[in-house]
Amino acid sequence: MTVTKAAEEPLDAYTPSQRRLERERYRRTRARKATAIAALSTLVTAVVLYLVVVNAPGWQRTKETFFDGHYAREALPKVLEGLWLNLRLLLVCGAAVLVLGMLIAIARTLRGPVFFPLRVLAAAYTDFFRGLPLIINLMIVVLGVPALRLQGVTVDPVLLGGTALTLTYSAYVAEVFRAGIESVHPSQRAAARSLGLTNRQALRHVVLPQAVRRQVPPLLNDLVSLQKDTGLVSIGGAIDAVRAADIIVGRSLNYTPYIVAGLLFVALTIPMTRFTDWVTARMDRQRSQGGTA
């Protein structure tokens, strides 16, 4: 806002009062001050942290051990090759987990006495696999199943590891879905039934869409978590990104490959988060425009 040009404007035009101008000026200075203080405190914090790290007595060795360009270059192609395995596992297991988790969640929320055994089984499954430490689950599946010498059952550590991951994560995801289904207000189901929808139609067209949309953030959490846990299939000897880094670290005793692998994992997660944020925002927009989601 500049000085008012009252002279050039028509009479009935709005001219902000002196008091209003003053208030706006004051608010602007306040905002400027706040920004300046925030910038300054950020800068001071950054400088202090930088100085603490760089002046630490062990910084030179830490730098050589964790941030060595030569090893970063050596590690990158091998870690990327391993990361391809992580990604394939994530895609296949992720899809399997979503389907299986949804089925288990629906089984747990079925109504009617006839479904009692199904409900009990689903509850037992989620209780067991949520409680069982993933690493032990992997050990049993990857190293124990082949020991059974079953005809026709694979001994491939990647397939077995993927199975173990799917077992554990579908239990997590089933609980997420179930919470979503139960968070939909009963009146929604009642309204759907009173419109003449069958139980199945009410679930399919009214309850589940709302349940899933609400559960996107926790689902994403589980997906990111799964992405990182795919590396655990290296128990069976498969070489994923972290194991590829391990190999170079073991040979050279230089930890840079771990940093490379860590940054790659983070770089993978960020686009995934942004994508789901975008999907959620789009859903919300559609809903607020009165469209049927």
Added chain:
Amino acid sequence: MRLALRVPRRAATATVVALLATVVGCAPQSDEKAADTPSGSSSGAACAKGALATETSGKLTVATDQPAYEPWFKDDKPANGQGFESAVAYAVAQRLGYDKSAVVWQSVPFNKAFAPGEKTFDFDINQVSISDERKKAVDFSSGYYDVRQAVIALKGTKAAQAKSVADLKGLKLGAQVGTTSLDYIEDVVKPTQEAAAYAKNDQAKSALRNKQVDAIVVDLPTAFYITSAEVTDAEIVGQFENQGAAPEQFGLVLDKGSALTPCVSAAVDALRKDGTLAKLEQQWLSDAVDAPVLT
């Protein structure tokens, strides 16, 4: 208005205080040990018997991984003096003037032993092969054991028939991560299938039993132990020839630039010279006489 600005000021003060606390909290650890010992000289004076600048004065702290495997240790008890490496550790301690009661054992995972930062032990004994690359990260004593790498496969399989390195090319091989065994697979055999890398030899053994791999590579004494006691339906296919001019050796691991390195190295050299190492080898690793060499 003034009131509104006082809050940030107070917050700023608090922030500064917090940051100062951080700085003080992260103040450099005092490096007394390095200060009061002359380092680098392996003269007798610097290696005063039983009075070295150890982690705990008057005690020698020796580290190894847990579990400690046969035939290097016995019954997973490094302190019992049995098994080759336990015996070597006590012999080195004796040389340095620390008797059995002054040796303290510590369990340190393989990877942790090489991390930068202050070490909690005086030396680590854990079948660590000496290499120039690793010397950039830690100090090594002189080698106390010349190691050969060997291949194990289940009896009666195609892998067990291998006579040469070329015969191993088409097989699925496995080894433990961080070992030279894995390097041998990648650099010497160069197999057509990607090698399987295991966190522990135990998992490599299971994989061999379960036929998830055709053969595994371990050092020769371990190979003898596995085939005689653990996976009895497996046999040693053969051992690799030495790569390079010098034999591969296990060394004791010390902190980079440790004042003890010259003393410990001198102790190991003396044990080699007077035949103690050979005697201990005979006593604990005598099974590991010879296996056919893979040409």
